[in-house]
Amino acid sequence: MFLRAAIPFALIGALLSRPAAAQERPRPAGELAVGALLFADDGIVTEGFVGGAARFYLLPRIGLGPEIAYIRGENHSHLMLTGNVTVDLVRPVSGKARPVTPFAVVGGGLFRTREQFPNNQAFTSTEGAFTVGGGVRGLVGKHLILGAEARIGWEVHIRLNGIVGVRFGG
Numbered sequence: 001m002f003l004r005a006a007i008p009f010a011l012i013g014a015l016l017s018r019p020a021a022a023q024e025r026p027r028p029a030g031e032l033a034v035g036a037l038l039f040a041d042d043g044i045v046t047e048g049f050v051g052g053a054a055r056f057y058l059l060p061r062i063g064l065g066p067e068i069a070y071i072r073g074e075n076h077s078h079l080m081l082t083g084n085v086t087v088d089l090v091r092p093v094s095g096k097a098r099p100v101t102p103f104a105v106v107g108g109g110l111f112r113t114r115e116q117f118p119n120n121q122a123f124t125s126t127e128g129a130f131t132v133g134g135g136v137r138g139l140v141g142k143h144l145i146l147g148a149e150a151r152i153g154w155e156v157h158i159r160l161n162g163i164v165g166v167r168f169g170g
Contacts, residue, residue, distance in 0.1 A: 026088075027168055028168045029165050030165055031164065031165030032165065034049070034162055035159065036159075038158040050069070062086070064084070067080075076116060078155075081112075085106050088101050099138055101138070106131070111154075131159065135148050135149025137163055145163065148162050
């Protein structure tokens with residue numbers, strides 16, 4: 001399921017990228033995300049989350065990497081592990097990242113829920129996870145990344161978060 005959803009993004013990115021031999025891939029990056037997930041329940045339930053992701057560029061505008069997110073709710077928690085494909089929507093300039101880059105992202109993996117009941121018993125379930133969305137990130141100096149993103153996902157939720165990251169390398 002993840003690969004089927006990622007293929008259109010990868011093809012669009014490959015078709016829109018310049019076929020210049022001198023084009024370089026951006027450096028890898030690590031990011032910390034902090035925000036909220038809004039779940040549809042008997043109304044909207046908002047739960048805070050923190051996560052981390054890495055991004056390695058396969059092509060000048062297409063990155064791939066893992067992500068882990070921990071979501072804390074009342075009497076329960078969620079752990080989400082996904083692999084993400086990120087498509088930068090603008091081209092790098094001479095192999096260098098632009099100061100501001102809008103992006104699209106799609107991810108797929110696992111969503112694990114742990115419920116704690118009043119009688120001190122716990123229930124754990126694991127199901128597939130899928131997220132799709134986009135955002136914008138900006139480069140502050142040579143290495144610091146700041147940004148924001150929004151996604152929709154399954155287990156059905158809307159995700160809104162800020163991003164702080166670092167680009168690795170010289």
